[in-house]
Amino acid sequence: MEWRGHPCGGDSRFTREPAPYCAYNPKVRRLWPLAVLLLAAPAAASDDPADVTTPRVYAELPVLDLPFNAAHAGRWPSMPQSLWIAADAYEAMHTALRGIADPYGPPGWRRALGYALVGGVDLLTFNVPPLLGWQHEEWHRAVMSNRGISSFDDMYRFRIFATTVAVSHVRDEDLVNLKRAHPAEQVRLSQAGIEGNQELIAALERTSFFEGSRAVHTFLLPLAAATNSAYLFACDSKEGDDETDRLNLEEGTDIPRRDFTGLDCTGWVYDLFTPDEPYEARGVHPSGVGIDRYRKRSNLTDAGRRYLTRQSWFSLLNFADLRMYGVRRLVWSAGPVPTYWNLALRHLPAAFGYAFRGDLYLRRADTGLLASLYAYGNGELLLPGLDATLVHHPLGSIELSPRLALWLQPRDLRYFSRSVTPGGLAGLRLTFLTLPRVHPFVEVAAKTEGWVPGEVHLSANFTLRTGVSAWLF
Secondary structure, three states, X not given: OEEOEOOOOOOOOXXXXXXXXXXXXXXXXXXXXXXXXXXXXXXHHOOOXXXXXXXXXXXXXXXXXXXHHHOOOOOOOOHHHHHHHHHHHHHHHHHHXXXXXOOOOOOOHHHHHHHHHHHHHHHHOOOXXXXXXXXXXXXXXXXXXXXXXXXXXXXXXXXXXXXXXXXXXXXXXXXXXXXXXXXXXHHHHHHHHXXXXXXXXXXXXXHHHHOOOOOOOOOHHHHHHHHHHHHHHHHOOHHHHHHHHHHHHHHOOOHHHOOOOOOHHHHXXXXXXXXXXXXXXXXXXXXXXXXXXXXXXXXXXXXXXXXXXXXXXXXXXXXXXXHHHOOOOEEEOOOOOOEEEEEEXXXXXXXXXXXXXXXXXXXXXXXEEEEEEEEEEOOOOEEEEEEEEEEOEEXXXXXXXXXXXXXXXXXXXXXXXXXXXXXXXXXXXXXXXXXXXXXXXXEEEEEXXXXXXXXXXXXXXXXXXXXXXXXXX
């Protein structure tokens, strides 16, 4: 479920369509001045010469993602597919808006108008497919689709100003079976939406750094991060509990109308702390029909409530990201060919708890490097991981992008596990440069058991993806 809150005037009552995009919790309100400062920062920080060149739209789409697309009579979109559909939509939309009023133009009213225009459109399209809210919900659906569970994304109902948007038409029996057979995937199911939006931020930043995209994402990036943090804080609030009661009352006995989990973050922590509890042990829905899916703070243990509060504050680390302040890249002058670099810190909810990640971007001539250092945390351990990709290494008419990841993660991806399971991922992407603007690619990856952001399979898996990347203009 994706949730936005009521007007910021202090009234904690909920209506069906309140004024959008306001914080709904005294803790959360503190985030929005920070977000505003982030939006203002690019006015002083966007003097990179790259910003004044002709806008270019980079698009990428994994057309086929196996085995996901072939399983259970065909499932679509996968996590990478919905990620790039959303990223491509923002690339096109933000570049088009820049043509009307350029936030990267000379200081003055046209630059201010450009920021206002981009920001206003981003807010108004939040709940419009295939943008931010849609991608959030599609990552939930991908976890269920991977196990043959049918669902419906209510973003397609186009309730643009709705407070809550559900992933509906999920059967209780399917959720019972998922938790019994795959408890770690039940945990991942609730946290996948926030994970997805954080990966969308990272994908847009990679496109900006490695592909040279000129699209204006300087409003969207802090908006996405603030929304994720606000969601965590909302789950850790009385207002969140009140919203859960309202949803249960309004949905009544209509099981297909119900969301698969209610407020994501509360459901995530509940299943994280109760991996062996049968799903049906949640009890009967307040209407007397079906299982009581939605969790409130009262359903969490004291340790669970403290954990939710702590993760809410940890999420603010996502603002430690130079790109959000308009810094596309920094220059390290070492020799006649400059080396460009950038940094970002990230916090992600995970199937076993959480992860901190530091991303280092490097580019020299035609070759780039994306290196990510992880700290994986559960209730007992803090474990290391490393993920490195060589980006666009030229080899004649082909570009090679090999990837290697190594990690230590809690055994069985359990929050309370004190044992460790080593794992890794090895992948290779071949991009064919035979056409001037359209570049087909083939990507293969093999992984062991483990949680990898953007990879739906928690078990060992071999993946084959084929698709196309292109410069649209």
